[in-house]
Amino acid sequence: MSSPAAGESSEVVNNPTTPNSSISSSSNEGGNSKKSSKDGKNRLKEEGEDGARLKAKKTKGQKRQREPRFAFMTKSEVDHLDDGYRWRKYGQKAVKNSPYPRSYYRCTSAGCGVKKRVERSSDDTSIVVTTYEGQHTHPSPITPRSGGSLLSGGGIGHLFADPAFRDHHQSVLPLHHHYNQQHHHQQQQQQLQNAYMYNSAPSLNITTTTTTSATSAASFLRDNGLLQDMVTCQMMGKVVEPKEEEEEQRF
DNA sequence: CGATTTTGACCCGCGC
DNA sequence: GCGCGGGTCAAAATCG
Numbered sequence: 001m002s003s004p005a006a007g008e009s010s011e012v013v014n015n016p017t018t019p020n021s022s023i024s025s026s027s028n029e030g031g032n033s034k035k036s037s038k039d040g041k042n043r044l045k046e047e048g049e050d051g052a053r054l055k056a057k058k059t060k061g062q063k064r065q066r067e068p069r070f071a072f073m074t075k076s077e078v079d080h081l082d083d084g085y086r087w088r089k090y091g092q093k094a095v096k097n098s099p100y101p102r103s104y105y106r107c108t109s110a111g112c113g114v115k116k117r118v119e120r121s122s123d124d125t126s127i128v129v130t131t132y133e134g135q136h137t138h139p140s141p142i143t144p145r146s147g148g149s150l151l152s153g154g155g156i157g158h159l160f161a162d163p164a165f166r167d168h169h170q171s172v173l174p175l176h177h178h179y180n181q182q183h184h185h186q187q188q189q190q191q192l193q194n195a196y197m198y199n200s201a202p203s204l205n206i207t208t209t210t211t212t213s214a215t216s217a218a219s220f221l222r223d224n225g226l227l228q229d230m231v232t233c234q235m236m237g238k239v240v241e242p243k244e245e246e247e248e249q250r251f
Numbered sequence: 252c253g254a255t256t257t258t259g260a261c262c263c264g265c266g267c
Numbered sequence: 268g269c270g271c272g273g274g275t276c277a278a279a280a281t282c283g
Contacts, residue, residue: 089256091275104274108254117274 072130087116095119109138
C-alpha cells in the first residue's frame with residue numbers, strides 16, 4: 001500500500017539517502033518509554049476520564065534522546081538477523097522513496113529498552129539497514145556458549161561478539177554471492193557494505209567505509225572501541241558534516 | 252493459552 | 268498555523 005514508489009526509485013541514483021534520513025529526525029522518546037495509560041487511541045474513544053494527558057514531559061528543557069544509535073548496512077536476503085536477542089515487532093511504517101516498509105523491533109527482555117529498526121535499502125533490495133538503539137542490560141537470552149559474549153554493558157558489543165550474529169552474517173554473505181549471479185560481474189567479492197555510526201550528537205556522525213569482509217567490520221568496530229561504548233564518539237567533538245554518499249562502487 | 256505479529260490510528264517534532 | 272513525516276501504542280489476529 002502506499003506508494004508504489006514507481007518513479008521515485010530512480011531518484012536515488014547513487015546517493016544513499018538512506019543513512020541520512022534514517023536519523024534525520026530526533027525522534028526517540030527518551031526515557032519515558034512507559035507512556036502510562038491512555039494514549040491517543042484511548043483518548044479518542046473515551047477521552048476525558050482522567051484528564052491526565054499522555055506523557056509526562058518533565059525534564060524541563062533538557063533534551064532526551066540519550067541512547068546511542070548504531071546503524072549499519074548488511075547484505076542479506078533475510079531481514080531477520082538473529083543477533084542472539086529476542087525482538088518483538090511493535091510497528092511497521094512505509095518508508096518514503098522505498099517500496100519496502102521499515103520494521104520496528106523492541107527487546108522483549110524486561111528492563112531492556114533496546115530498540116531495533118530494520119529497513120531495506122530502496123536501491124539495493126539485497127541490502128538491509130539495521131539500526132540499534134540503546135544498550136542491552138542483560139545477557140543474551142539464548143546463545144548456549146557464553147564464552148566471550150559477556151561483555152560489560154552489552155549492546156553492540158554483544159551483537160558483534162555473538163557467534164550467532166557473525167555466523168549468520170557469514171552465512172548470508174556467501175549466499176548473496178550466489179544469488180547475485182545476475183550482475184556478479186559488478187561485484188564479485190562479497191563484502192559488507194558500509195557501517196554508519198551515530199551517537200547522541202545530531203551533527204556528529206561517523207561514516208565507515210566498506211571493509212573487505214564482515215569480520216573486518218567487527219574488527220574495525222572493536223578496534224575503535226565502539227564496541228565497548230558508543231558514547232566514545234563524543235570525544236571527537238569534531239563535527240563531521242553529513243557526507244553525501246559514500247558509494248564505494250569499485251567498478 | 253501465551254507470545255508474537257499485524258494493522259490502523261494517534262502523537263510529536265519540524266518545515267513551510 | 269497547518270501539514271508532513273516519522274515513531275509508537277494498542278487491539279485483534281495468528282502461530283507455536
